[in-house]
Amino acid sequence: MKKKICFLMIFVLLMSLLPAFGLANPVKAQETQVYLNGVKINTGDVLPFIENGRTMVPVRLFSENLGADVKWDDATQAVTIQGEDVSVKLTIGKKEAVVNGKNKTLDVAPIVLSGRTIVPLRFIAEAFGADVKWDKETSRAVVVWNIKIKDSTGNDVTVPAGLNRLVILNANAAEALRILQIPDDFIIGVSDSTSSYSPYLGLDNKPSVGGAFKPSLEKIMELKPQAVIAYGKYPDKTLEEKLEPAGIKVIRLDFFKPETYNNDLKTLAKIFGRVKTADEFMQWKANATAIVADRIKSLNAEDKFKVFGMDIGMGNNSLTATTWTIYGQNTSVHQGLEAAGGINVARDMKDYPKVNPExxxxxxxxxIVLSAYEKDVLGYTVKDNTNVVKLRDSAITNPVISKTNAGKNKQVYIIEKHLLGGDKTYLGTLYLAKWFYPERFKDVNPNQVLKEYFEKWLGIPMKGIWAYPEP
Known part of the structure; x- marks a missing residue:
């Protein structure tokens, strides 16, 4: 009995000493969740918690979701959070902070927990011009931030905080939202092309507002969205003139140009607090396609193949037409053909020139690379290669193509159009490179990369047939 009492006394004494030796975590009276503009923020291995009535969060929440730059000074135990026009400096264990050169006082001092720097959410958020509200019923800290962006036209736009009702005119933007893990229920209306462009997104049940370039403004206003995401140039400025007086913000982001896609994605990510997700996707994309540039860089001009690219099934562009619309400079197809090590025979022409077959x-x-638009030829819903085989056979036996080196050697390839569209040109380039230089890319499996894109980034299984012959 005496031994048990002695043991209990020692145990109680040790427990009382733990805080003095810094071995205990701060008391977390209540764990909570943080939402930024309607989207839940994942803070990783350290969950947000309440400390002395203040929500405490890992400092990386700001760098990963608001696009701020975070720097740590180990010597002074200070952390600096740098935004575009805001600078906040805090020191571990101290309630004094410096905001844009001015001294401020904190209610709760920053701490280090599990190797992470933990800071008061409200103080930092308000320094960045955001508003923080506490939802007692759900134990949520809701950050509402009006975000300043530069759109695809170069204009400065202030986007209203808390967007969760969107009309999407730009089909590529709908896919970008899925990559950023923005809930589908944020999308309350789409253009006709948005619902058909990517059937795997499952947006065909969303109300239609008409064409992407000529939407019904009446239908848009009936849905009462907070914002409309459109292409940079299309529709024209009538969209802003009619919608913005009704309180509907127009956000113009292209997503169809390979050279500006990353910037568009980062801008969209900033609006929804998904900067980290955008960075991770762009790194994956860079890693997936770096092999192409690496293996073709040793090719001399005389070693490269002359390549011709054309759409099939778009408008009057058929093999029997008297003129063919092809791809010159400033197009994603041209960029894909040349990125794969080909020499586009239309490289000296601009945009979408028309030529005769001769x-x-x-x-x-x-x-020769033909990109197929028809849904029964290639794509997510195609179950067999019957139609694509017919298309390729008709191309090879075409009176003009059959007389070219490509036709004579049956070097004619069919690829699903969207794999050479601006938001996925990098994926199509993998197929092209393996078709053009099979020996250099024999260990590369383009279908595997495409599968990873679907499953890892879109969160859906890969289906269909996307290229023929399969490289």
Missing amino acids: WVLEKNPDK
């Missing part, structure tokens, strides 16, 4: 015969390409 022009193609004069250029005599070594490889």
Whole structure:
């Protein structure tokens, strides 16, 4: 009995000493959740918690979700959070802070927990111009932040905080929202092309507002969205003139140009507090396609193949037409053909020139790439290659193509159009590179990369047939 009492006394004494030796975590009276503009923020291995009536969060919440730069000074135990026009400096264990050069007082001092710097949410958020509200019923700290962005036209736009009712005119933007893990129920209306462009997104049940370039403004206003996401140039400024007086913000982001896609994604991510997710996706994309640039860089000009690219099934662009619309400079297809190590026979032309078939015969390409629009040829819903085989056979036997080096050697390839669209040109480039230079890319499996894109970033299984012959 005496031994038990002695043990209990020692145990109680040790427990009372733990805080003095810094071995105990701060008392977390209540764990909570943080929502930024309607989207739940994942803070990783250290959950937000309440300390002395203040919500405490890892400092990386600001760098990963608001796009701020966070720097740590180990010597002074200070952390600096730098935004575009805001600078906040805090020191571990001290209630004094410096905001844009001015001294401020904190209610709760920053601490280190599990190797993470933990700071008071409200203080930092308000320094960045955000508003923080506490939802007692759900134990949520809700950060509402009006965000300043530069859109695809170069204009400065202030986006209202808390967007959760969107109309999407730009089909590529709908896919970007899925990559950023923005809930589908935020989308309350779409253009006709948005619902059909990517059937795997499951947006066909959303109300239609008409064409992407000529939407019904009446239908948009009936849905009462907070914002509309449109292309940079289309529709014209009538969209702003009619919608913004009704309190509907117009956000113009392209997503169809390979050279500006990353910037568009980062801008969209900033609006919803998904900067970290955007960075992770862009790193994955860079890693997935770096192999192409690495393996073709040793090719001399004389070693590269002459390549011709054209859409099939778009408007009047058919193999029997008297003129063909092709791809010159400033197009994503041109960029894909050349990124894969080809020499686009239309590289000296701009945009979408029209040529007669005999022009193609004069250029005599070594490889021909046809991008298919028709849903029964290639794509997510196609179950067999019956139609794509027919299309390829008709191309090879075409009176003009059959006389080119590509036709004679059956170097004619069919790829699903959207794999050479601006938001996915990097994926199409993998297929092209393996078709053009199979020996250099024999260990590369483009279908595997595409599968990872679907499953890892879109969160859906990969289906369908996307290219023929399969590289």
